[in-house]
Amino acid sequence: MRWAGKVARTASLLVASLAVTASATGQSATSYKAPEHVGGWPGLVSGSNETEAQASIDLGPELERDRSPKWLLDEQRKLDKALAALTPQKPGMVDAYVVVVGLDSDPIFGREAREAGKVLSRRYNAVGHTIVLAGTNGDGPSALPNGSPHNLAVALARVAELMDKKQDVLVLYTAGHGAKVGLAYHDADDGFGIIPPARMARMFDELGIKNRLLILSACFSGIFVPTLASDTTALFTAASADRTSFGCQSDRDWTFYGDAMINNALRQPVPLATAGANAQALIAKWEGMKSDLLPSQPQVSIGSKVSTWLTPLEARMPKTATPMVGRPAISIFEQ
Template sequence: MRSILPFALALLALPAASAQQQPYTPPKHTAPPPPGIARSTPEEVAQQADGGTQIERDRPATYALAEHRRLTRALGTLLPQRKGVVDAYVLSIALDSDPVFGREAREAGKVLARRYDAVGRTITLGGSDGKAPSPLPMGSPANLEAALARIAEVMDEQEDVLVLYTTSHGAPFGVVYNDGNEGFGAISPRRLAALLRAHRIERRLLIISACYSGVFVPPLSGPQSAVFSAAASDRSSFGCAAENDWTFFGDALVNRALRKPQPLEAAVTAAIAEIATWETRGKLKPSLPQQSIGVEVQAWLKPLEARMPKVATAPVGKPSVDSLQAP
């Protein structure tokens, strides 16, 4: 008589195999924020954003340790600065867990690291790319602060440059931190300006991809500062649906213009023109991206651009403008 053991073992394996075939579902925003945020007045929300407020709730018991380990690994990868060389330190951060931002921050980190010779001097923070749980530290206010502090430790503020790319939903008070139903907070222009000032980071290229992100431009402008926003302070930007690969701004500026060996100002001009074309096609209210380039920016930008790769790379992902064709 034949043994039924192999057949029984095969049956026992079926549930596990089926479970493995289930597609990953990224975090979704299905619950309201905590009462301390939901019941706040606009003035109180602005005050919270000025403080870099972050609220976590209903996290698993092991979450804090796992996040600590992810952040420690990320911060430990930075190479030291090179004396006599203008080094760029890139920080690319997705502050919302919708996969569009995770995908955008990942690719932006790669594009900016390649363009500005910052491989080994780049940190990327963000949630899932939609395919699997994220191995990265989350893009939270606290992790942003830790990353800036670490970059300040290894860079020479008299010689090197911070390249900061942030992508998220935005509001008139700043950029929003929202990790599923568990993480909440915001960062205001005043808060970001205070952090950069505390670390004496004056040489900086700051790119803010979010609705209303023009609020960041005046407070962060300065002689050695270049600041670019996806929208004016009273306008929305577009393309931030969770299923997209890029926002309009990220696609036009990072995925297309900054991949080419052209000067920063030319890249921004080309990106703004392309965004305007897309918005016209979709009959959308113009987002009016903003910019400020300080009078001393060329002192650090010129040597960085002299080392730019001479060959462009191809855009990746689904074009953001394709979202206009969605039902």
């Protein structure tokens, strides 16, 4: 077929962009051996021409393979337990529902996701309104539901059932690798998938979630800005649409963006816009320490009506900062 070569190039672009962002495998100091990425990505893109190939990506392809029945049952129980722990919104009050997903089994993303859940839950008074989906933090098998596109969709659906969609807010943090077509899901050699901008937008539209604080930590995550930006959305991305972000080695505690945005900026009792600007400045400083790093150019988009939900949330924000945890992302420069 005359389009076969172009479709193949679309698929190879997906694999290549993921390969660029793939992290080095590191091991925890414990005897536990974290899952590793050994094999390559399976074909997730279909179609006989470029238009069909892009359409297949926009559907959000996901593949789980060789999952044991016991694993599937255990995973279902973990997800059910986490969903059951979410509580209804409080009438007359703007509530935040925090959803954090670590989309890769490399332990750095499990560590970052867990701490992001703590920081965002505290900042936005979301106790009982927080769910974290993530793999191992390197210490042992994860007790959390897996950070997969499927589990993310289910968690968002449950949040949509519980929240008052006219006033409450979704706070979503994603941690993982990215490609020029979307966020990458990669669980060892068993789970694969892509969450493209079109798929994420459809989920929000179907669920009626309009008030959104979205923080996307991945390479090329700026591709989400044109699709997800709205007057009631605050959107922060780790990189522009054509740039990588840094610090995703498996044995680290933080990516550059996670350290700057979560571990530094959002721990402080400052407005959201200030936190975003502080994170951008910190990342620019860190990247400037190495002449061979092409700046990641984190993106910020804050809609004109965000203040309707952000002002009451920030009025109840804790007045004191919390201490940073883990090894700083730039400690990688010391290696």
